[in-house]
Amino acid sequence: METLDKQSALRLLTLFSGAVKGTAFYPDSHPAIRQPLLELDKILASALARNPSLSWGIIDGALFFEDHLFIAPSTAIVDLINRMMEKDIGRIIYSAGLTFDELQHLVRLFSVKTASFDKLLSLLQEEGVTHIRLLRNGEESFEEHSTDDIEAEVEGDYLATYGRALDAVRGVCRDIERGRIPNSAPVIKVVDRMVSITMQEHSALLGLSMIKDYDNYxxxxxxxxxxxxxALGAALGLDALExxxxxxxxxxxxxxxxxxxKEILNKPGKLSSTEFDEMKRHAELGSKIIRDMDGLNPQIAQFVLGHHLHFNRSGYPDWARKLPFNQMIDIIxxxxxxxxxxxxxxxxxxFNPRAALNEMQKLAGTYLDGSLLVNFIDMMGKYPVGTLVRLDTNEVAVVYRPNPLDAETPMVKVLIEADGTRLSIPRKQPLVGQDGSRYADIVAIVDPALKNIDVGKFVAIGNY
Ligand SMILES: [Fe+2]
Ligand SMILES: [Fe+2]
Structure with missing residues (x-):
């Protein structure tokens, strides 16, 4: 899932430059201004729906837009570079929630050749523009980002990683459908990235696991x-390779x-015993395919073979019950x-996350390894990521990170205010301030379906 392909990035920059030039000659309502702006707004909005923020800027005299660098620029881009240099702008950052009016203000300010960087900043502020941020040339130091910006960028990066993982698995399945041995490189690459994040903080990616897609389950x-x-492996102290x-x-x-x-996979009712036998083959079939894939530890094929064997080894495939398997299949x-x-x-x-953990406890010692389950429940915390909670202020919030120091006060985002108003941009709300002052206590768990809330959407993306 790429933020924006190079073609669209170029189109966007050209439209922006066109609108800026047009503004010098025509009023805002003129089609020569309005048309490119409308298209620009559409492209940006769709890219921002997939990413909390996007930016373009200048690096060593060349223009970059996210990952794309325009080394042999068009006239439109040269014009844009010149205008940015004149105004001493190093980077422009757009964040989700950007409005058409905000974009129009920025275009208007760009068309004024003499406006200095400080003047631009104060004009944007006066106009109430909050979803566009300008960084002065050379002002890229990490320290100058607010904590929220850093979090949003980090979480945006996590989300992009999730997208790449989805692409990698889709690619594997496509190869299987075409009768080919799947390419393992994209999977290895994205897992490497996830491992380095997880080894630093094992709960960092847990929010992503709440992204659900009914149609592409x-x-x-x-x-x-x-x-x-x-996350469980890291919490258990396994090494990076494991x-x-x-x-x-x-x-x-x-x-x-x-x-x-597909009929068996998507069958709404109970499977017949023949259908269930067919379904059971997926563990063995998957493990055979993995054995043929390049560059994977052969153990991985074994983990996949054994993922339905259950802790008491009463599961399937029947013939594999007596084989020696290690703890990895019980973690999976x-x-x-x-x-x-x-x-x-x-x-x-x-099930909501807490109810799911309760339900799983019923399987401890039979289907699931009881002691690993204790570790898993500890890691997920009293209010696992994705839990919708009511606060004693009567606000409804979603847990987006555990608090390893205090299970009672996980990190939450308020989604519904005390009077029932739904916030268009959820508010990150520490339950306890840095000085130890209490904001609110969690008093109940709320069913997301009753509130018609897609929890995953709010947990995974920093800015929402
Ligand atoms: Fe399975
Ligand atoms: Fe599964």
Whole structure:
């Protein structure tokens, strides 16, 4: 999932430059200004729907837009570079929520050749522009970003990583459908990135595991299982290579389903015993495919083979029950069960995160490894990421990060105010201030379905 392809980035910059030039000659309402602005607004809005922020700027005299560098620029881009240099602008950052009016203000300010950087800043502020930020040339130091900006950028990066993981698993499944041995490189690359994040802070990516997609369940489920298994592995103190194997095994654990008929996979009711036998083949089929893939630890194929064997080894494939398997299959089984029961399916209303953990406790010692489950529950915390809670202020908020120091005060974003107003931009609200002052206590868990809230959307993206 790329933020913006190079073609669209170029189109966007050209439109911007065109609108700026036009503003010198025509009033705002003239089609020569309005048309490019409308198109510009549309492209930006759709890219910002996938990313909390986007930016273009100048680096060593060349213009860059996100990952794209325009080394042999068009006239439109040269004009844009000149205007940015004149105004001493190093970078322009757009954040989600950007309005058409804000964009129009920026274009108008750009068309005034003499406006200095400070003047621009104060004019933007006067006009109430809050979703566009200008950085002075050379003002790229990390310290100057506010904590919120850093968090938003980091979470934007996490989201992009999630998108790349989805693309990688989709690619694997496409290769299987075409009868090819899947390319493992994209999966390895994205898991490497996830491992380095997880080894630093094992709960960092947990919010991503709340992204659910009813229509593409298998892909999201695979990524989520990978994220959860890696987090549990890291929390257990496994080393980076073991966590990486868990990530890859998680992301590939159900790829064998690509070879099972869609009627069986999507059947709303109970499967017949023949259908269930067919479904059970996915573990073995997946493991065979993985064995043929390049550059993967052969153990990964074993983890996938054993992911439905259960802790008491009463599961399937029957013939594999007596084989020696290590704890890794039980870690994946916990991640698999948690993601499965917190997702909406044709045959199942999802459990909220806390209820899911309670439900899983019933399986301790039989299907799931009880001691690993204790570790998992500890890691998820009293209010796991994605839990919707009511505060004693009567506000409704969603938990987006655990607080390892105090289970009672996880990090939350307020979604609904005390009077029932839904916030268009949820507010990050520390439950306890830095000086120790209390904002609110959590008094209840709220069912997201009753409030019609897609929790994953708010948990994963920093700015929302
Ligand atoms: Fe499975
Ligand atoms: Fe699964």
């Amino acid at each position: 298998t892909y999201n489920h695979c990524i989520n299982v990978g994220v959860l298994a890696m 966590v990486k194997d868990l990530g890859i095994a998680g992301q590939l654990h159900d790829i064998g389903k690509t070879m099972i008929s 089984a916990i991640a698999d069960t948690y993601d499965a029961i917190t997702s909406l399916r044709v045959y199942q209303y999802p």
